[in-house]
Amino acid sequence: MTRWTGLLTVMALGAGFMGCDDQKPPAKVTRAQVKRTGPATMEIIPVEGQLPYCMLFTMSEKGVIRQLTLTRENRSIRCDPGRPVANTSFRVPVQEGKVRVYIFFSDERVPAGSVAQQLYDLRDRERVTAMDLRLPGRIFVETLEFTPETGEPEATGVVVGAGGVVTSDGGTASDAGTNTLSVQPLAN
Numbered sequence: 001m002t003r004w005t006g007l008l009t010v011m012a013l014g015a016g017f018m019g020c021d022d023q024k025p026p027a028k029v030t031r032a033q034v035k036r037t038g039p040a041t042m043e044i045i046p047v048e049g050q051l052p053y054c055m056l057f058t059m060s061e062k063g064v065i066r067q068l069t070l071t072r073e074n075r076s077i078r079c080d081p082g083r084p085v086a087n088t089s090f091r092v093p094v095q096e097g098k099v100r101v102y103i104f105f106s107d108e109r110v111p112a113g114s115v116a117q118q119l120y121d122l123r124d125r126e127r128v129t130a131m132d133l134r135l136p137g138r139i140f141v142e143t144l145e146f147t148p149e150t151g152e153p154e155a156t157g158v159v160v161g162a163g164g165v166v167t168s169d170g171g172t173a174s175d176a177g178t179n180t181l182s183v184q185p186l187a188n
Contacts, residue, residue, distance in 0.1 A: 031142035032103045035084075040148035041091050043084035044103060051105040051140060054079035055112050057119055058146075060096035065123065067116055075109040092148040099148075102128060105140040 031050050035043045044056055053076040056068035068090045069077050079085050085103075092099055104115060115135065122128050130139040 031105060031140055032085075032144065034101060034144045034146050036146075037089040039150060040094050041089040042101075042146050043089050044101060044144070045084055046079045046081050046103070046105070048081040050079065050081060051107045051138060052078060053106045053109050054085060055104050055106075055110065055115060056085055056090070057102045057104075057116065058090075058092060058099040059102065059119070059123060060093075060099045062096050063123060064093075064096055065116065065120055067112055070112070073109075074112045076104065076106055076112065077109075079105070092146060094148045094150050097147070099146050101144040101146055103142040103144070104133075104135075105142070106135070107138040108136065110135055110137070110139070 030047060032044055032046045032054075035045055037043050046054065054069070055076040058066045058068060060066075069086055071077060077086060102119065104110070115133065118133050118135075119128065122132055125132070127143065128141060130141050133139060133141075
């Protein structure tokens with residue numbers, strides 16, 4: 001009987017301490033910043049203390065998903081704090097409207113194809129977190145917004161659909177030579 005009384009006392013004290021926590025939840029950690037470099041162009045700049053690799057995707061109001069950090073290996077790239085990702089500006093098509101910019105930070109180079117597919121599968125969600133993804137290693141997700149304005153020519157890229165990857169000029173993705181990949185919803 002004494003053992004049960006002791007156990008109940010410990011549980012009651014533990015529950016009392018949990019209910020008395022007046023601390024505020026931790027503030028949201030900012031992992032990157034979006035910097036406007038033109039009416040429809042932006043740079044993504046990681047802040048200090050992030051995991052060393054990243055990849056960028058945008059999802060427009062019209063549902064178009066673009067991979068901005070497309071490499072020959074189709075993996076995440078090295079992202080240095082305080083420097084623009086890929087040392088470049090990215091152009092966002094004005095006609096697609098405001099975009100959500102997804103930055104996936106990782107502790108190892110992650111294959112981008114599986115991230116693109118998972119992001120496409122999660123496209124109806126308001127928020128995507130690292131817990132939503134099936135990826136190796138440690139992953140952090142930062143979501144930013146960018147609204148392009150008129151004044152620059154339209155961006156190009158490749159479209160991914162049921163028939164495979166085809167560029168706007170009819171070539172294949174390996175022939176494209178662009179730094180963007182578009183994933184568009186399939187027409188019914």
